[in-house]
Amino acid sequence: MSHTLGIRQAQKQKTRQALLDAALGLLEEQSLSSLGLREVTRAVGVAPTAFYRHFRSTADLGVALVEEALGSLHPMIRTTVSADGDPDERIARAVELIAGHVSAHPAHVRFIARERHGGVQPVREAIQQQLARFGEEVQHELAKDPMAEGWSDDDLLMLANLYVDQMLMTASLFLDALEEGAEEQRAQVVRIATRRMRLISIGRRHWLD
Amino acid sequence: MSHTLGIRQAQKQKTRQALLDAALGLLEEQSLSSLGLREVTRAVGVAPTAFYRHFRSTADLGVALVEEALGSLHPMIRTTVSADGDPDERIARAVELIAGHVSAHPAHVRFIARERHGGVQPVREAIQQQLARFGEEVQHELAKDPMAEGWSDDDLLMLANLYVDQMLMTASLFLDALEEGAEEQRAQVVRIATRRMRLISIGRRHWLD
DNA sequence: TGTACATCAGTGAACGCGCGTTCACTGATGTAC
DNA sequence: TGTACATCAGTGAACGCGCGTTCACTGATGTAC
Secondary structure, eight states: OOOOOOHHHHHHHHHHHHHHHHHHHHTTSSOGGGOOHHHHHHHHTSOGGGGGGTOSSHHHHHHHHHHHHHGGGHHHHHHHHHOOSOHHHHHHHHHHHHHHHHHHOHHHHHHHHHHTTSSOHHHHHHHHHHHHHHHHHHHHHHHHSGGGTTOOHHHHHHHHHHHHHHHHHHHHHHHTTOSTTOHHHHHHHHHHHHHHHHHHHHHHHTTTO | OOOOOOHHHHHHHHHHHHHHHHHHHHTTSSOGGGOOHHHHHHHHTSOGGGGGGTOSSHHHHHHHHHHHHHGGGHHHHHHHHHOOSOHHHHHHHHHHHHHHHHHHOHHHHHHHHHHTTSSOHHHHHHHHHHHHHHHHHHHHHHHHSGGGTTOOHHHHHHHHHHHHHHHHHHHHHHHTTOSTTOHHHHHHHHHHHHHHHHHHHHHHHTTTO
């Protein structure tokens, strides 16, 4: 049989998750630095003081949201980069994957884009740290590719971070094209993102010329 | 003789500028969406109500800051892109120019990076609009280059926006390396930014292969 | 140049409101025997 | 299984505070004649 939490802990986790969800919703329209603790508890339907049972502050909640938004993304990033097929297929699949992720988790993506350079230091740092990890992971995947022969570690990391930044940029573009009936705009994002990736991929191929 | 403003208008402009300066200072540590009107007037030393003589709201002030931060940058961007010399020289000069600009106007750069995806819609839109203009201007400069022969307008614009995003990315990296004694970190940013630009430039050269 | 009136940038009091945080509490859940 | 006590997630009242906005005002600057 599987391990079950006590009733108390299960309820506590449920409330905690409700706070995170409510905060994420409120953050579609504002930055973390202006999010109020009372706003969040009001949205959940608990007393303001209940907040303190779960987080020290809204900044603390923000750090938890970073983990929720990016923590589970590492396997996805890895497989995206290491996928096989010809370059254009790989790019197309990566762009589709990003589009799908943005559709499935728009609020998480918006939160990361917003707070990456936002006004709350601990959250900014948590995001930078996760993105740096992504960079290193992509670097290691790239290193496995035969094309990486002759590349220095530094150059591989540079390329890896360029890919990571590009993915985020693309995700942010898809975000602006989420409304119903914006198919044309979405198709436009696919085209632009694809060509950007292709240009980078061409640069990569001729890097050692 | 030069045209002079009346005493009244001159004083008004001075106060307006003081409000903008104070706001920009306060925005180093927080987002626009949490900036209070009273904070700003307190920092300047005027009554809270004086604020309304100049701006409808802090969002309105934010839009004015966008104009101040990016409005005067168009000539600089143009000349950067259209500069001559061999590719590596051009890249080196562009990176230095960005570094210099970030050193001279760190708060403006931080403001743009922060609010580009921030929580205040009119400000976000003002920034997107300015960046779109930069993109078109760079596109037109690129079109003049002999290397642009055979390129579609679409592809040129794609490349132009890639450059613009890359400049902003680079500026943001320099921002994190501004403290005294971070020379090594700054040199690291120069190296990374240069190689990113170089890779894009290689991709550009082989785009039509 | 001088006078009489208009303009308007900045003032200061007042308002109602929501904020973050403290505190002692309650009552369901958990634990020891 | 039943009982007696401990834990602790969530409550609700209270606090002092700073917020955005309104309003009638003042007095220096501008303008018409």
